Amino acid sequence: MAVTITDSVGYEGTIEEPDWARLQTYAAGRQYGVIGEGDWKVTAGAADREVRIAPGFGFGAGVLDRTTAAASLVLPAPSSDSVWHLIVAHRDWQANTTTFDVINGTSGAAAIPTRQATPGTLDDQPIALVRVQAGQSQVAEIRDLRVWGGYGGAVASDDLVRQYLTQLGTNITIAGIAWRRDLNSLGNPVWVKVRPMQGGQLEALTNNAAQASPGSDLPIIAFAVAEAVPAGSMLHIHADIEIYIPPADKDMAGFLRIYRGDTLLAQRRWHSQGRRGRFTYPSxxxxxxxxxxxxxxxxxxxxxxxxxxxxxxxxxWHGFLSWGVS
Incomplete structure (x- = not known):
């Protein structure tokens, strides 16, 4: 049975200056969210198939709701297997009310079922997805669908939130991974993983630490990419080396080479050209x-x-390499 929230502002005729300031501070630019870390957290209750919703603030589509005590919902028992149920804050602009309610889902993989999504008329804010197993009195699994926000974007703890946060331009970090809702080359909305900048500067060999014998190919510096580099990027690598030619030796030559694994990507010829001593050759x-x-x-x-x-x-004497992805 649905639980009515008695403290809601944002419906017609309900908002005053302090509430408007709070709503704008936390909700501006975001469709849904909660304010505190523990606000509206869904946990298993003591009764059969009961879930409890912690008190706190939540907002959606211009309405700010506050609860001061835990709310309780009892989920339907499945006849077999298990069923995912969606816990929502249901907003009704005809009645000017918000209620905690349950949308019955389906068995199988965790997925957000069809819900109301017409702000200003009827709208359901997902809070949690809860799995009930046939023959078990306590809920079997809870997936947290709450969203928090601050300067620069939103934060969530479960990747399932990307199933309902579908507005273009949305930026959200989920379990440390940043995502952006974007358009692909066909003009279709997709989620794009925002990859951190990769690159660095590396140095090796000082004070005559290595010698390259005639005919050798001596490795100087190596690095591995920490994250996959996506197609469409550009990989930049720049390397050089200081070489010392003894005064009595003849002219020497060779190549500076960059490999991907064992595949040669680039090389540049070097030659002493009669010089002696320590100097840097072309990069x-x-x-x-x-x-x-x-x-x-x-x-x-x-x-x-x-x-x-x-x-x-x-x-x-001294090797230097810098690299980056753009």
Whole structure:
């Protein structure tokens, strides 16, 4: 049986300045939400198939509701298997009331059932999805569908919220992962994972820490991408090396190379050109359009090669690499 909320503002003739200020502060720009961490949290009750909704503030479609005591709902018993029920704050602009209510769902995977979604007429704010198992007195599982907000976007704890937060431009962080509601190339609304900027600067080899013998291909610096790089991105890699040529040695040459795994992506020729001592040779760069996703953990490496005909070992003093994704 539905539970009526007795303290609601935002319906016609109900709002005063303090309530309007509170509503705008917490709800401006967002369709649904709760205010405090524990507000309207759904937990299992003591009675058969009972759920309890903690007191607090919630809002939706311009209406701010407050409860000061826990509300109780008893869910229907399934005849077999298990059923997901949606716990909602149901808003009715004809009656100017908000009630906690239950929308009966279906068996199978967790999914938000059809609900009222016409602000200004009838609208259901999802709070939790609860699974009831046949033959069990206590609810079997609770999925938290509450949403919080602040400066710069909203926060939720369960990925299921993306089933009902469908307004274009929505930005939400769920369990540490940021999502944005966007349009794809066909003009259809989709959720896009907002990937953090990847990149960094790496250094290796100081004070004559390595020598490249004639004909060798010596790895200097390697890095692995922490998250998959999506198709459509651009991968940028820049690397250089300081090399020391002893005074008595002949001219030397080789390549600066960048690999993806064992695949050569780019190389640049270097040659001592009669110089001796310590100096930096031309850098090597990669600006690689990504046509297929690069999986997490893919390794890239910078290596220095020396021609087989070089007169002696080449001292490698200082390697430097920077990389990023755009």
């Amino acid at each position: 090597v760069e990669v600006n690689l359009p990504i046509t297929q996703d690069i999986p997490t953990g893919t390794t890239f490496r910078f290596a220095v090669s020396t021609d087989p005909l070089s007169g002696a070992n080449v001292d490698l």
